[in-house]
Amino acid sequence: MKLRCIACGSEYCGKIFDWRSGISLYECRECEVQFFHPVKHPTSKYYEESETYIFPNISPELGWEHKQFFKDEFFTDPRGRRLLDIGCGNGKFLYEASKIGYDVYGIDINRNSVRYAHEKFGLKNVFCSTLEDYIKSNPGRFDVITFFEVLEHLDNPKEFIDQVKMLESKYIVLSVPNRDRTFDYLGEGDFPPNHLTRWSVSSVVKLLSRNGIGVQKIVIKPLRYDDISNWLGQRIKFGIITKRIARARESCATVDEISQQISSMFRLKKAIFDMIGFALQILFFPFKLKGSNMYIKAVVER
Numbered sequence: 225m226k227l228r229c230i231a232c233g234s235e236y237c238g239k240i241f242d243w244r245s246g247i248s249l250y251e252c253r254e255c256e257v258q259f260f261h262p263v264k265h266p267t268s269k270y271y272e273e274s275e276t277y278i279f280p281n282i283s284p285e286l287g288w289e290h291k292q293f294f295k296d297e298f299f300t301d302p303r304g305r306r307l308l309d310i311g312c313g314n315g316k317f318l319y320e321a322s323k324i325g326y327d328v329y330g331i332d333i334n335r336n337s338v339r340y341a342h343e344k345f346g347l348k349n350v351f352c353s354t355l356e357d358y359i360k361s362n363p364g365r366f367d368v369i370t371f372f373e374v375l376e377h378l379d380n381p382k383e384f385i386d387q388v389k390m391l392e393s394k395y396i397v398l399s400v401p402n403r404d405r406t407f408d409y410l411g412e413g414d415f416p417p418n419h420l421t422r423w424s425v426s427s428v429v430k431l432l433s434r435n436g437i438g439v440q441k442i443v444i445k446p447l448r449y450d451d452i453s454n455w456l457g458q459r460i461k462f463g464i465i466t467k468r469i470a471r472a473r474e475s476c477a478t479v480d481e482i483s484q485q486i487s488s489m490f491r492l493k494k495a496i497f498d499m500i501g502f503a504l505q506i507l508f509f510p511f512k513l514k515g516s517n518m519y520i521k522a523v524v525e526r
């Protein structure tokens with residue numbers, strides 16, 4: 225069977241390179257998305273066990289993309305709007321949105337994250353669910369739907385956008401890694417089973433506009449200390465944290481116990497890389513380099 229683009233269905237896809245285990249990266253010549261094939265979304269088990277996602281308390285700060293949302297004057301006047309965050313993680317973004325008056329809802333497939341959102345932030349409307357199952361539960365209409373850093377994890381972005389549209393929200397806000405960033409990580413996290421697709425500005429705009437969603441605003445993240453820090457973190461690995469996690473697992477420790485044990489080590493590592501990142505951010509500032517992702521605000525056309 226001929227390979228078809230997972231975003232637009234086009235047959236005009238060219239191979240960029242063979243990755244491993246028979247999986248290759250392709251680019252659609254019509255909509256420009258890049259996608260790994262053949263791959264499947266790894267389901268919640270991967271996110272609940274992967275070192276990056278298992279500990280919801282490890283990254284409690286708002287991301288750059290969340291801050292863009294709160295900077296937008298339009299979104300700082302919630303007037304009781306219903307907001308759904310898909311892939312809400314530990315719920316920090318929803319918690320901040322609830323503080324300024326949004327009626328907040330969230331879904332995530334990682335049980336650890338959902339539990340954290342309940343216990344730490346008291347977010348009662350956060351559910352462990354796929355979008356498909358959540359829609360079946362008749363959650364009603366939303367005014368704003370957000371999905372930050374979600375699209376790149378999916379094996380069928382077109383189906384996902386169709387599902388998002390079923391919730392009849394006028395505004396859609398998302399962020400996605402920018403494959404045209406200056407420091408391409410090309411670390412483990414940028415490949416399957418974590419990232420299954422790679423997006424440029426034009427490929428995201430095409431995905432949305434083909435599906436009746438008009439882009440109102442795009443902000444390309446400039447290179448910041450955290451991009452450099454993450455890049456370093458992907459490349460410089462001593463395996464100490466991984467070993468500590470493995471040891472804790474052998475002793476049947478719970479996620480919370482392991483999290484307690486490694487959080488200071490994790491924060492120390494991050495603080496060192498952040499400091500290097502700050503120094504390099506200043507050094508690189510005159511060159512106007514591109515950071516890791518992009519923020520998009522869009523309106524569903526009716």
Ligand SMILES: [Zn+2]
Pocket residue numbers: 229230231232233234252253254255256257
């Ligand atoms: Zn395509």
